[in-house]
Amino acid sequence: MSERFKLRGVSPRDGEIVYGPVLSRRLGYSLGVNLNLRRGKTCTFDCVYCQYGRTINLVSSSEELADWLDEETILEEVRLWLRRLIGESQKLNSITFSGYGEPTLHPGFGEIARGVRGLRDELYPGVRVDILTNASTVTDRRVRDALREMDAVVAKLDAGTQEIFEAVNRPAEGVETLEDIVRSLAELHDETGRVTLQTLIFRSASPSQGDNASADELESIAEAARSIDPVEVQVYTVSRHPLEPFVGPAEEDTLKEAARRINSVIGRKCAKIYI
Template sequence: MIVYGPVPSRRLGHSIGINNIPPKTCSYSCIYCQLGRTDRMQVKRREFYKPEEIFHGAELKIKQLNSKNEHVDYFSFVPDGEPTLDINLGTEIDLLRYFDIKIAVITNASLIWMDDVKEDLMKADWVSVSIDAVDEDTWRKIDRPHGSLRQQDIFNGIIEFSKTYKGTLVTETMLVDGVNDHDACIKKVAEHLGVIHPKKAYLLVPTRPPAENSIKRSSRESLVNAAEIIRSISGAHVECITGDEKEEGFFFSEDIVNDLLSISSVHPVREDIVNEILEKRNVDKAVIDDLLKRDMIVEFLYEGKKFYRKNLKNKQKT
């Protein structure tokens, strides 16, 4: 599904997801990505879906939520890849304005050096840009960018965007144990944040199964240390996100199977959350066993917890 959720978000409340990029099309192949390795690396913008498809999907979702008296805070572009690869992003934002709901875009910022990308992002109410590392070697190690990308172009693009953007600009830094959580790396990130002055600087750790099995979240001590360094150097308001979602934040309609597939396509869901939802709806857990047998979803263990994720390589329709 192009439109999914709502899903809970510490940053955006109840957010309807817009999946405007097919799996797994991205300009990065981050080692911590919860959707696995990128198998379609690209940096050229193009059309993936018709803007009208996204509008009609949003219209149906809003009607569905209204019938349940469900509140929504944002439309958020959080797709199966990098949202700014979609050349229709600006048009889609314009169409979604019809619903009078705020619009967010979470981007890795890899294409923000392009003028048309900056123009599209200017239309959003809330934009999050990823800054995992500022030194070249660490950036390539953690984000594994497309070979044609130049880090300085990206940083210059973020700075230029920050000077003219009228909405809420935040940054996102994913801390991976032993990769980008040491003092020297954090200090360089902090210096960069001091130039762009984000409304808030979010520090995150991998809480869902990452692309590489060896990846571990940074320790609490490293996270606290990073927050202190960033605050002292940049003056930014830092917030750490390390917790897990609660079941009540997810919206599932009567069509639990399709909802699970659409949400877990971009947002792996813990087993305990799925079990609670099935129990509340009096749905037999056999539906999950069936999806596993049909290879529609796959299960992962991470930090002792089981997660379900849509099998993005399976083209079978439900």
């Protein structure tokens, strides 16, 4: 295997459209596709725990920014990488939209999603096309239509109440309410059966800064998850350097309690802890 394609923890900050492959605990051998290449993280959230630092371009929609990379360039780069990986006999489980910010913000996301799925069918049949999303744009029907192209939609759910949602995820002005996001995720899962949730639980070291590890909030998260009824809920905590210094990892017992509450409220064992 050439040096370029050795498995490594490649960061999407490098300005590359495609990065990896990386070995993911959740997705297996994953080739990342990064749609946000402008300087600074582009996202609808400024999460207190984000390993990529502060959101420089904090927006609620793609219309607030110009100069997005064109769809043809992105798809050609994905094609190039897939062909090279075939030549290297690289095992691949997933082509994953993730990267440096929220991938669904790209105004051509639907076209890109369909194009990547076509390239998968042509060059790497059997490999999943997945997305890691914060779910903030799923209230947009066009985004939900594009997400139908995914084999797995791995969506964030770090809060069960609007108060904690605003404190933890710090959404841009104009982002829909948590209630609307949860409702739209439920609609998407009803249509596709492909929604998985990721829930990061953390502890705050500051008395003035809240967290999402209280018993009441864990119960609220479980209730929100029940309304979506996802394939799985991936419960985990901080493992890399977070944005805010007050953010610390939750105890293993807290993660177990979160999973227990989710399983109890939903009525089946769908919550899994990743440590």
